[in-house]
Amino acid sequence: AQSVTQLDSQVPVFEEAPVELRCNYSSSVSVYLFWYVQYPNQGLQLLLKYLSGSTLVKGINGFEAEFNKSQTSFHLRKPSVHISDTAEYFCAVSEQGGSEKLVFGKGTKLTVNP
Amino acid sequence: DVKVTQSSRYLVKRTGEKVFLECVQDMDHENMFWYRQDPGLGLRLIYFSYDVKMKEKGDIPEGYSVSREKKERFSLILESASTNQTSMYLCASSSRTAVALYEQYFGPGTRLTVT
Numbered sequence: 001a002q003s004v005t006q007l008d009s010q011v012p013v014f015e016e017a018p019v020e021l022r023c024n025y026s027s028s029v030s031v032y033l034f035w036y037v038q039y040p041n042q043g044l045q046l047l048l049k050y051l052s053g054s055t056l057v058k059g060i061n062g063f064e065a066e067f068n069k070s071q072t073s074f075h076l077r078k079p080s081v082h083i084s085d086t087a088e089y090f091c092a093v094s095e096q097g098g099s100e101k102l103v104f105g106k107g108t109k110l111t112v113n114p
Numbered sequence: 115d116v117k118v119t120q121s122s123r124y125l126v127k128r129t130g131e132k133v134f135l136e137c138v139q140d141m142d143h144e145n146m147f148w149y150r151q152d153p154g155l156g157l158r159l160i161y162f163s164y165d166v167k168m169k170e171k172g173d174i175p176e177g178y179s180v181s182r183e184k185k186e187r188f189s190l191i192l193e194s195a196s197t198n199q200t201s202m203y204l205c206a207s208s209s210r211t212a213v214a215l216y217e218q219y220f221g222p223g224t225r226l227t228v229t
Contacts, residue, residue: 009154032216043118043204043220044157051216090156094216100145100164100208101172102218106156 002027006105021076023091033074034092118221126227133192137205144210146188151202195228
C-alpha cells in the first residue's frame with residue numbers, strides 16, 4: 001500500500017519569496033504523483049502531475065515539481081509567490097497499473113503575507 | 115470544462131437522520147469517488163465506483179453506503195447520521211482514457227453538520 005507524507009502542515013511566507021512544499025511517498029511499486037490545490041471554500045484543483053518522462057514537471061500558476069525516485073520525493077516549488085497563492089496544497093500518489101484511486105497527504109497550508 | 119456538482123454546499127441534520135449527498139458529473143467519466151475531509155487528516159476515501167452499479171470500499175466506509183444507478187450520478191448515504199460524521203464531503207470523478215488517467219476532478223464540497 002502507498003502512503004504520502006507532507007512534512008509541513010503550515011508554511012508562512014512573504015509575497016515574492018520562493019517557496020518549497022515537501023512531499024515524500026512510500027510504495028513498493030512504481031507510482032504516479034500529483035499536486036492539488038484547494039482555495040478557501042472550494043474543491044480541489046489539479047496543479048500538476050507526473051506520469052512518466054522528464055522528472056521536472058511544470059504546472060499551472062507558475063508551480064513546478066521534481067520527481068526524485070531515489071529519495072521518493074515530489075517537492076512542489078514556486079520561485080515567487082503571490083497573495084493569491086494562499087491555499088491548502090495536497091500531494092497524492094497512485095500505483096501504476098493499480099486501481100485508479102489516489103492516496104492523499106494531509107495537506108500543507110500555504111499562507112502568503114504582504 | 116469538466117463540471118462536478120454537489121447537491122448542497124451546507125447541510126445541517128439531526129443525529130439519527132438518514133442523509134443523502136448527491137454528486138453529478140457531466141463528462142461521461144467512468145470513475146466516481148466520495149471523500150471525507152477533516153482538518154489535519156487530509157482527504158480519506160469513503161467509497162469508489164468504477165462503473166454503474168459497481169462500488170468498492172475505500173479506507174473509511176463504516177457508517178456509509180453509496181448508490182450509482184446512472185453513470186453521471188453517485189450518491190453517498192448516511193444511514194443514521196452521527197455527530198462524528200460532521201465533516202466536509204468531496205465528490206470527484208475521473209476518466210479511463212490514457213491521457214487523463216488518474217486525474218480526478220472535484221466538486222465544491224458539502225459541509226455537513228450533524229447536531
